[in-house]
Amino acid sequence: MEPVKIGLLGLGTVGGGSVTVLTRNADEIARRAGRAIQITHAAARQYDPERIEGLEQIGRISDDAFAVVDDLAVEIVIELIGGYSPARELVLKAIENGKHVVTANKALIAMHGNEIFAAAQAKGVMVGFEAAVAGGIPxxxxxxxxxxxxxxxxxxxxxxxxxxxxxxxxxxxxxxxxxxxxxxxxxxxxxxxxxxxxxxxxxxxxxxxxxxxxxxxxxxxxxxxxxxxxxxxxxxxxxxxxxxxxxxxxxxxxxxxxxxxxxxxxxxxxxxxxxxxxxxxxxxxxxxxxxxxxxxxxxxGAGALPTASAVVADVVDLVRALTTDPTNRVPHLAFQPGELADTPVLPIDAVETAYYLRITALDRPGVMASIAGILSEEGISIEAIKQKEPAEGETTVPLILLTHRIEEAAMNRAIARIEAFDGVSGKVVRIRMEGLEG
Amino acid sequence: MEPVKIGLLGLGTVGGGSVTVLTRNADEIARRAGRAIQITHAAARQYDPERIEGLEQIGRISDDAFAVVDDLAVEIVIELIGGYSPARELVLKAIENGKHVVTANKALIAMHGNEIFAAAQAKGVMVGFEAAVAGGIPxxxxxxxxxxxxxxxxxxxxxxxxxxxxxxxxxxxxxxxxxxxxxxxxxxxxxxxxxxxxxxxxxxxxxxxxxxxxxxxxxxxxxxxxxxxxxxxxxxxxxxxxxxxxxxxxxxxxxxxxxxxxxxxxxxxxxxxxxxxxxxxxxxxxxxxxxxxxxxxxxxGAGALPTASAVVADVVDLVRALTTDPTNRVPHLAFQPGELADTPVLPIDAVETAYYLRITALDRPGVMASIAGILSEEGISIEAIKQKEPAEGETTVPLILLTHRIEEAAMNRAIARIEAFDGVSGKVVRIRMEGLEG
Structure with missing residues (x-):
């Protein structure tokens, strides 16, 4: 069977890594995918030919990315340019031309993914983006x-x-x-x-x-x-x-x-x-x-070869998708396109977490009691307290509090009151805390 | 669209868990898979109806497993009986009947997988076995x-x-x-x-x-x-x-x-x-x-719901496979069936690892030197030594050695010689050691 023809946009770190992986592991990848995979057309503004193992396998390299997405022979386009533009235009054009796309571009997917996936769905092509999150981890x-x-x-x-x-x-x-x-x-x-x-x-x-x-x-x-x-x-x-x-x-x-x-x-x-x-x-x-x-x-989560591992895994998936029923595939966002929900995203004020607080307290009686009183009035329970000894000659002492879970809005109110209290110096340091329990 | 019809063999821990997951998460699973999934026919020798959440959704339950794999309406058979027989016969019969199969049966796949995958390949159906290794981990x-x-x-x-x-x-x-x-x-x-x-x-x-x-x-x-x-x-x-x-x-x-x-x-x-x-x-x-x-x-790696998580994920994959090109799928063993290699499997004697050795040495001069000499003669380098003080009244002392990597055959020779040496009492305890380095 003919090799699957790939168009590659970008020959930087991940682009070069993808060329290397596809070259170095060509036999094993073909044994898995059932077809050889060949980069027939690549585009890059600049690249270092000395640093890319396998560059000689690429049929044609120019600086015209749009020529790659318009290349009739190319079946899958790999976008590794990064950034919003012209990545967005190139990906949309590739889709319009009926090509499957693989990208490692997290910014592009996070910002323009809804538009890109809708276009791909309408055209019956797939967009792989495994490399966009956590590099080589599938x-x-x-x-x-x-x-x-x-x-x-x-x-x-x-x-x-x-x-x-x-x-x-x-x-x-x-x-x-x-x-x-x-x-x-x-x-x-x-x-x-x-x-x-x-x-x-x-x-x-x-x-x-x-x-x-x-x-x-x-x-x-x-x-x-x-x-x-x-x-x-x-x-x-x-x-x-x-x-x-x-x-x-x-x-x-x-x-x-x-x-x-x-x-x-x-x-x-x-x-x-x-x-x-x-x-x-x-x-x-x-x-x-x-x-x-x-x-x-x-x-x-990053690096040339680990990210290329995810890019090329997507290519192998797409090689199989070339002959699948476009109405019955793994949906881009896990759920069928018509089945996305409009569940609200909560503002941070409405998020509930536990907190670590570091308060610079004046070293005098009653300060801890006042702070505990403010927290209590805002409905915040204290899980642990750690009070350090004041350093020699210091009049303040760091007071560390761990709290139970509480809505962020309540914590904001409590912190504003603690900072306004004259037994405390400067800002309260607040770091959110999660148990991550099973 | 009609729900996908599932035949289920076994209503034990994992079988019951699979019924529960398919019932409890039915809406979300259908939003992902694009079709509802329904267990229309189940077989079990015995089961506890009180303990299985969702059992009432199953169309028909009997004790005749072969009736399930012969049920014309069933599209996917889930085998959760375990053991070699009749699991093997049931799975092969389901395949012969043109049904896709999902199994959590590691013994069956490890022992009869080659035969089962060949039959599935010939028939153009898929066998999912994600649950067979490490339970819920994909x-x-x-x-x-x-x-x-x-x-x-x-x-x-x-x-x-x-x-x-x-x-x-x-x-x-x-x-x-x-x-x-x-x-x-x-x-x-x-x-x-x-x-x-x-x-x-x-x-x-x-x-x-x-x-x-x-x-x-x-x-x-x-x-x-x-x-x-x-x-x-x-x-x-x-x-x-x-x-x-x-x-x-x-x-x-x-x-x-x-x-x-x-x-x-x-x-x-x-x-x-x-x-x-x-x-x-x-x-x-x-x-x-x-x-x-x-x-x-x-x-x-085990348990009713975690294992069911893997079983049902395989079912969702297979729902998509119902309309795919049978000649272009993810191969059962990752490589195309014609591309498996006859690379030899090494006998343990030929395996190279590092070792932890615990030797019960007589508490007298020269014993350590003799042991080190034997190891050296067998080409084994010592990475670390830990000698404990003899306990009060004891005439032996535990001697702990960590070695560099060496072929197991050489280590076997060394251990035989150390055990024969009169400065040592009893057997040498040997535990293999791996760095698991990146």
């Missing part, structure tokens, strides 16, 4: 197919390797954020502009996708709450550890009676949870289904 | 589809929850094997006859399946080496911990230049590995692919 397939029998209750994931590397180093070595970030940049784990990673935007893109797959709702990136890790201080990492917790930058989506939570923020989690021990640049996603209970998926 | 889908781009290097899994519960209790509480086994039996985690679980036969069934999926070889249960955990002593658990290791009962399959290893045995692994922290009845499978690196999959 988490989209797990949630969409592997857990299809479950009513999913929640998902919590370490889905940004840069952030996890920084938090791991802060914990292991007691270093501060800026110092570790600079090292991550030197090592190539963080971009020159680290905003997307450390402020949680990249994780929010991925979480948006996971929430839609889990709960059958349209993609709603604009409703995902995002808080970064740039304000985490070494002392909070250390206090959390003393209390038996680790701070991880989690993407969390949960179904409640009132609606769906979608949020990315630093989170204290018990150190005995398996996901609390996922360190360095690794990713992991914990999924709670009503039948299966908790399941966890762990692996490399 | 590990078969991950290896077969999610990692399809990779040349898989090795897999190591905790794939028997009973054994993992026992080893976890032995470590946490310092208890001995027989004591914990009795408790596991009381808790319902272990069968009255625990042989299948504690001697590694159940794990070997599952490992046989994973090896075929990973390396594209026919199922060869008879070539899987199996060693149980019944001889593990609390002192070895404790010595391992002092050296920074945990003992887990692992199924390991690895591709080497000489062939494929398939082995189930107690294994020392570094305590910092994520899989070393998988405790209690939970399962986890670590897969090393050449592109993706290490990935890990964790969840409940």
């Amino acid at each position: 988490i989209i397939k797990a949630v969409r197919e592997g857990l299809a029998a479950n009513r999913i209750e929640w998902i919590a994931g370490i889905i940004n390797g840069t952030g996890n590397f920084i938090l791991t180093e802060m914990r292991d070595k007691g270093r501060d954020f800026a110092d570790v970030l600079a090292e991550a940049q030197r090592l190539g784990y963080a971009e020159a502009d680290p905003t997307f990673d450390v402020e949680g935007i990249d994780a929010a893109h991925k979480l948006t996708i996971l929430a839609s797959l889990a709960f059958g709702i349209p993609l709603q990136f604009d409703k995902t709450f995002t808080e970064g890790i740039s304000k985490i201080e070494p002392q909070d990492v250390a206090f959390a550890a003393e209390l038996g917790y680790r701070i991880k930058h989690l993407g969390i989506t949960r179904r409640t009676a009132a609606g769906i939570e979608m949020r990315v923020h630093p989170t204290l989690i018990p150190h005995r949870r398996l996901i609390a021990n996922v360190d360095g640049v690794m990713n992991a996603v914990l999924v709670k289904g009503d039948a299966v209970g908790p399941t966890l998926y762990y692996g490399a | 590990i078969i889908k991950a290896v077969r589809e999610g990692l399809a781009a990779n040349r898989i290097e090795w897999i190591a899994g905790i794939i028997n929850g009973t054994g993992n519960f026992i080893l976890t209790e032995m470590r946490d509480k310092g208890r001995d094997f027989a004591d914990v086994l009795a408790e596991a039996q009381r808790l319902g985690y272990a069968e009255a006859d625990p042989t299948f679980d504690v001697e590694g036969i159940d794990a070997a069934h599952k490992l046989t399946i994973l090896a075929s999926l990973a390396f594209g070889i026919p199922l060869q249960f008879d070539k899987t080496f199996t060693e149980g955990i019944s001889k593990i002593e609390p002192q070895d658990v404790a010595f391992a911990a002092e050296l920074g290791y945990r003992i887990k009962h692992l199924g390991i399959t690895r591709r080497t230049a000489a062939g494929i290893e398939m082995r189930v045995h107690p294994t020392l692994i570094p305590h910092r590995r994520l899989i070393a922290n998988v405790d209690g009845v939970m399962n986890a499978v670590l897969v090393k692919g050449d592109a993706v690196g290490p990935t890990l999959y964790y969840g409940a």
Whole structure:
């Protein structure tokens, strides 16, 4: 049988990695897929031919991406350019031309996925995006197919390797954020502009996708709450550890009676949870289904070859889809297109979590009682208190509180009152806390 | 559209769980699958109608399993009877009748899978067996589809929850094997006859399946080496911990230049590995692919609802397969049926691992030197030595050695010589050791 003809957009890290994987493992992939897979046409603005193993297998390389999506011979287009534009236009054009698409572009799917999937559905083609979430971990397939029998209750994931590397180093070595970030940049784990990673935007893109797959709702990136890790201080990492917790930058989506939570923020989690021990640049996603209970998926969330692993797995899936009935396939967002729900996404004010609070209290009698009184009046129960001795010559003392679950709006009111109280100095540090229990 | 009609064989733990999941999550499953799924015909020798939520949805229940597989209206048969016979005959008959099959029967697939898949292939039907390995963890889908781009290097899994519960209790509480086994039996985690679980036969069934999926070889249960955990002593658990290791009962399959290893045995692994922290009845499978690196999959490996989660996910997959091109599907063993390889399976003598050795040495000068000499002569390098002080009045002392990797045949020769040496008392305790490094 003829090889399946692939058009490739982008020859950067993941593009180059995909060429390498398709070349290096060509025999084994063909033994699995039932057909050889060949990149016949690629486009890239710039690339380094010396650095890409297998580049010589590509039939034709130019800088004209639209020529690839218009190439009549191409059956599957792999989009690895990244960003919103022209990725969106290229993907829509490929679909219009009746081609299947594979993309690793989380920003594109989170922002324009609804439009892209509708176009693909109308045209009877498929869009694979396994590589868009957690790199090489086949988490989209797990949630969409592997857990299809479950009513999913929640998902919590370490889905940004840069952030996890920084938090791991802060914990292991007691270093501060800026110092570790600079090292991550030197090592190539963080971009020159680290905003997307450390402020949680990249994780929010991925979480948006996971929430839609889990709960059958349209993609709603604009409703995902995002808080970064740039304000985490070494002392909070250390206090959390003393209390038996680790701070991880989690993407969390949960179904409640009132609606769906979608949020990315630093989170204290018990150190005995398996996901609390996922360190360095690794990713992991914990999924709670009503039948299966908790399941966890762990692996490399980025990098040339791990991401290419997911890209090429999607290609193998699509090779099989070439002859399937277009009306009976795995739906893009796990639920049939006509079956998406309009369940509301909850604003962060309506989210209920437990909290870690660090309060700089004046070292005088009655302060703790006043703070406890404010919390009590707002309906907040205290689970644990840790009061440090004041340092020599200091008039303030850090007071650490862990609370039970409470709606964020109530916590905001309590924090405003505590900050206004004259027994307290400066701002209250608040980090959300989750038990992640089965 | 008409509901898909299911025939169900067996209403025990997993059968009852599958009825419950299909009933409880009927709406959500139909929104995913695109069609409602209905059990129209079930057979069971005996069952407890009070204990099965959703039993009333089943059209007809009798004790005649062959009537179910011969029922013209049934499109998919779920086999949850277990054992070899009549499960084999029922599955083959269902296939002959043109029905798709889902089974959780690891023994059946490991022993008769080659025959069953060939029959299914010839008939153009599919056999789903996700539930046969690691219960609710979608590990078969991950290896077969999610990692399809990779040349898989090795897999190591905790794939028997009973054994993992026992080893976890032995470590946490310092208890001995027989004591914990009795408790596991009381808790319902272990069968009255625990042989299948504690001697590694159940794990070997599952490992046989994973090896075929990973390396594209026919199922060869008879070539899987199996060693149980019944001889593990609390002192070895404790010595391992002092050296920074945990003992887990692992199924390991690895591709080497000489062939494929398939082995189930107690294994020392570094305590910092994520899989070393998988405790209690939970399962986890670590897969090393050449592109993706290490990935890990964790969840409940048994139980009514977790196993039903995998069974019903297979049903949802098959609902989509009802209209697919039979010549272009995901192959049962990940590789196309004509593309399985005859790579040899290595005998345990040819397997290379590191070792933990516990030697009961006489407390006199020169014994250590003699043992080190024997090891050296057999080409075995020592990585670490731990010598305990002799207890008051004792004339022997436990000597713990960790070795570098060496072929098992050489280790067998060395152990025979050490046991024959008059500076040593009794048998040498030998536990294999793996780094499970990325």
